Amino acid sequence: MRITDIRVFVTCPTGQNYVVTKVLTDEGVYGVGEGTLNGNEIVVARCLEHIKELLIGQDPRNSEDLWWLIYRSGYWRQGPIFRSAQSAIDFALWDIKGKIANLPVYQLLGGASRKGVKVYRHAGGRDPKEVEDSVRAYLEQGAKVVRCQIGGYGGSGVLAHEPPQREGLPSTVIFEPAKYLVETPKLFEHLRNALGMEVELCHDVHEQLTPTEAAWLAKQLEPYRLFFLEDPIQPEDLEGLRLIRQHATTHLALGELITEREQCLALFRERLIDYIRIAPLHVGGITEARKIMTLAEPFSVKSAFHGAGDLGPIAQAAAIHLQMVIPNFGVQEWSDFRSREVLCELFPTPCELRDGYAYPNDAPGLGIDFNEELALKFPYKPGYLPIFRRQDGTMHRY
Numbered sequence: 197m198r199i200t201d202i203r204v205f206v207t208c209p210t211g212q213n214y215v216v217t218k219v220l221t222d223e224g225v226y227g228v229g230e231g232t233l234n235g236n237e238i239v240v241a242r243c244l245e246h247i248k249e250l251l252i253g254q255d256p257r258n259s260e261d262l263w264w265l266i267y268r269s270g271y272w273r274q275g276p277i278f279r280s281a282q283s284a285i286d287f288a289l290w291d292i293k294g295k296i297a298n299l300p301v302y303q304l305l306g307g308a309s310r311k312g313v314k315v316y317r318h319a320g321g322r323d324p325k326e327v328e329d330s331v332r333a334y335l336e337q338g339a340k341v342v343r344c345q346i347g348g349y350g351g352s353g354v355l356a357h358e359p360p361q362r363e364g365l366p367s368t369v370i371f372e373p374a375k376y377l378v379e380t381p382k383l384f385e386h387l388r389n390a391l392g393m394e395v396e397l398c399h400d401v402h403e404q405l406t407p408t409e410a411a412w413l414a415k416q417l418e419p420y421r422l423f424f425l426e427d428p429i430q431p432e433d434l435e436g437l438r439l440i441r442q443h444a445t446t447h448l449a450l451g452e453l454i455t456e457r458e459q460c461l462a463l464f465r466e467r468l469i470d471y472i473r474i475a476p477l478h479v480g481g482i483t484e485a486r487k488i489m490t491l492a493e494p495f496s497v498k499s500a501f502h503g504a505g506d507l508g509p510i511a512q513a514a515a516i517h518l519q520m521v522i523p524n525f526g527v528q529e530w531s532d533f534r535s536r537e538v539l540c541e542l543f544p545t546p547c548e549l550r551d552g553y554a555y556p557n558d559a560p561g562l563g564i565d566f567n568e569e570l571a572l573k574f575p576y577k578p579g580y581l582p583i584f585r586r587q588d589g590t591m592h593r594y
């Protein structure tokens with residue numbers, strides 16, 4: 197069996213660009229993959245065109261060796277753009293492997309270790325009461341874990357949103373930490389009084405704090421027993437994480453910016469986190485995410501894979517297949533693609549959610565397809581992520 201072609205698409209059906217690959221073979225079977233990297237989609241697509249030349253004529257069944265071929269093809273360490281492109285290929289090769297074996301990918305990885313993949317939903321509101329109502333609505337739908345935020349990232353610390361200078365350029369968020377630090381414990385005090393102590397609640401700081409601020413917040417949140425506090429600081433700051441750990445027993449989740457296994461080692465070895473937030477899409481696919489989760493296992497670190505709307509339905513399916521199997525599964529962040537008709541037509545069909553658990557489709561491979569013709573109706577739209585600044589104009593995050 198040989199790879200004959202790799203098609204690369206960037207499509208924007210819902211305001212979010214998705215990078216999609218189709219790996220074609222001489223035996224008619226093909227695999228689908230995804231390399232979406234929010235704000236950098238065109239760059240990943242160009243990288244895939246570059247990788248394609250390496251892979252034409254290769255046997256697609258040798259996914260491990262092809263992973264290393266792509267990795268070693270650049271002498272330099274490769275970062276998020278290369279790693280996302282590599283993931284797109286890896287997903288497609290597992291999809292092909294499953295189709296050949298006539299088995300869903302999770303069966304090839306070891307079979308089901310649980311009935312379904314527990315997910316967390318995103319509750320929000322302008323004040324604690326609105327957040328409470330939003331949490332209750334998700335609980336009624338069967339959610340087992342709910343993330344609670346006032347407003348967007350930065351919560352009540354966001355003082356203003358400034359529109360971009362022209363369409364497509366980044367907007368600006370004006371943030372000051374004082375209000376955020378004071379209001380966030382009050383939010384959880386309200387939620388615990390209203391909902392009791394047993395409901396699983398988490399919160400995403402999105403790296404808006406200094407280590408000392410984050411340690412203070414994690415300590416204030418201790419009485420409210422969070423499922424986890426996510427990304428309190430930037431993931432590179434190991435000294436900062438040690439400081440937080442020394443001062444609070446609030447569970448920590450971190451890692452959606454991680455692209456290399458080496459970045460995980462100190463986090464695991466020193467038990468600086470409880471949940472690792474990698475996305476298989478940004479670390480090199482199923483092949484590498486599985487190895488990272490094996491490295492995490494002896495240190496009691498569980499998965500909480502990144503799964504916001506900036507990853508598409510193919511990446512979600514790949515994450516669900518892997519987390520059906522790994523022993524140290526924690527929770528999966530959930531984006532509801534099935535409720536968007538256009539996404540069900542473009543990616544027939546996204547994974548299903550029932551009573552708070554996600555399920556992989558049981559068709560062979562990843563169980564999801566891609567409608568090329570439809571994708572052409574939704575061309576790429578340039579866009580950048582927002583920039584955070586302080587009130588005096590200083591760029592936020594140091």
Ligand code: MG
Pocket residue numbers: 400402426427452
């Ligand atoms: Mg996050």
